[in-house]
Amino acid sequence: MYPELFHVGFIHIRSYGLMMAVAFVVGTFLALRESRRLSLDEDKVVNVILVTLVASVLGARMLYVLEHLPEFRREWTSVLALWQGGLTLYGGVAAGTFAGLVAAKRMKLPIWITADALTPALALGTMFGRIGCFLNGCCYGRPTNLPWGVTFPPDSFAGLEFGNARVHPSQLYFALAGFVLFVFTWSTRKRFRVPGTLFWTFMILFALIRIPLDFTRAYEPGALALTVWGVDVTQSQVTSVAIALFGALMILRLRREALTAS
Numbered sequence: 001m002y003p004e005l006f007h008v009g010f011i012h013i014r015s016y017g018l019m020m021a022v023a024f025v026v027g028t029f030l031a032l033r034e035s036r037r038l039s040l041d042e043d044k045v046v047n048v049i050l051v052t053l054v055a056s057v058l059g060a061r062m063l064y065v066l067e068h069l070p071e072f073r074r075e076w077t078s079v080l081a082l083w084q085g086g087l088t089l090y091g092g093v094a095a096g097t098f099a100g101l102v103a104a105k106r107m108k109l110p111i112w113i114t115a116d117a118l119t120p121a122l123a124l125g126t127m128f129g130r131i132g133c134f135l136n137g138c139c140y141g142r143p144t145n146l147p148w149g150v151t152f153p154p155d156s157f158a159g160l161e162f163g164n165a166r167v168h169p170s171q172l173y174f175a176l177a178g179f180v181l182f183v184f185t186w187s188t189r190k191r192f193r194v195p196g197t198l199f200w201t202f203m204i205l206f207a208l209i210r211i212p213l214d215f216t217r218a219y220e221p222g223a224l225a226l227t228v229w230g231v232d233v234t235q236s237q238v239t240s241v242a243i244a245l246f247g248a249l250m251i252l253r254l255r256r257e258a259l260t261a262s
Contacts, residue, residue: 019132027121034117044107052100059095060087112196119199120186127178134171141168142218168216177209194258204247207240
């Protein structure tokens with residue numbers, strides 16, 4: 001675990017922030033490449049990316065703070081300490097998607113074509129983000145006897161909860177899933193003829209993949225939504241099901257509108 005990679009004087013280079021920066025740079029490069037292929041205004045696309053990025057971070061942090069209000073009441077200044085981790089992914093997904101679509105509409109870009117252009121970059125961004133989580137030590141996994149289990153330092157989040165026990169490298173599972181989704185969306189992006197269906201296909205797959213992966217991740221008791229046949233189901237898993245269903249409905253709607261227009 002390397003939450004801080006190095007520092008020069010008062011400048012601290014933290015792994016989580018660095019991975020977010022890498023995700024932004026690489027994602028922007030891919031999005032602009034797609035924008036040229038799809039004949040989109042690149043300057044406007046960059047603005048959409050910036051709006052989406054800011055909204056995603058704020059939305060993810062806001063939801064995390066709301067989920068942990070008792071902790072932040074003792075020290076409100078830590079609300080802005082993003083370098084310590086503490087982002088709830090689906091808060092960022094909801095805020096980023098809404099803000100990005102609104103920004104694209106106001107800039108008079110074709111909304112769903114723009115969303116498709118950003119989709120491979122979003123997939124790859126989840127990979128870098130989860131690598132940042134692993135280096136930072138947040139979003140850690142449950143104890144495991146599997147040979148690839150990892151042990152975090154005693155003063156880490158996982159170490160404080162599980163001691164020297166090996167835990168699932170849950171963050172790396174999610175990172176691998178993000179890379180697989182990037183390969184899928186990048187290699188198949190030209191096959192999706194109806195604008196918006198690539199984006200929503202990614203959202204559906206992302207949500208469905210998260211459901212089983214969440215069983216490897218450690219959650220506080222407050223994150224549990226219900227118990228089904230003795231199996232604890234998290235709020236994130238319930239949200240994943242809702243997103244997958246909503247995505248399927250959106251694909252049906254977009255295809256129906258495309259048929260009507262033709």
